[in-house]
Amino acid sequence: MASSDLHTITKKEILFRLQAIVSNTTTLGQIIDTTNLESVEIVMIGGVLSDGEYQLDLFEGDDPNLADSQAVSAEFIIGNITDMNVVASNQISSIGYIGHKRFIMGDIVSTGVTTGIVGLTVAVIANSPRHAPEPQ
16 A cells, blocks of 8 residues: 655656657757756656667766766666667666766667657656655
């Protein structure tokens, strides 16, 4: 039975906006500020897949524009970054991020695409803020 307030202390952001991808390309995601957050879960959801493979690459840095971006090291990922891909319709996958950089960003690298995928998105669900609001 659910008895704790996860909703109030959870930040929800779109890392990669819902879209169709119909070519072999790298599609840039949004930059997410992780200030005051202790845990970050990244969730990738794929819709109707015709062909191709869609892999998430995750970057981190302290500059707001990620001028200092670097690929997130495996030691700061809970799970396996190579599992963050879509190879079938209606697939969901997730990883955790426990790095020490302020900003993260994800790109989708698509390969083997001729007709593509309709409805691919990546969301960030973060919680355990350092300064949680008081329960109501």
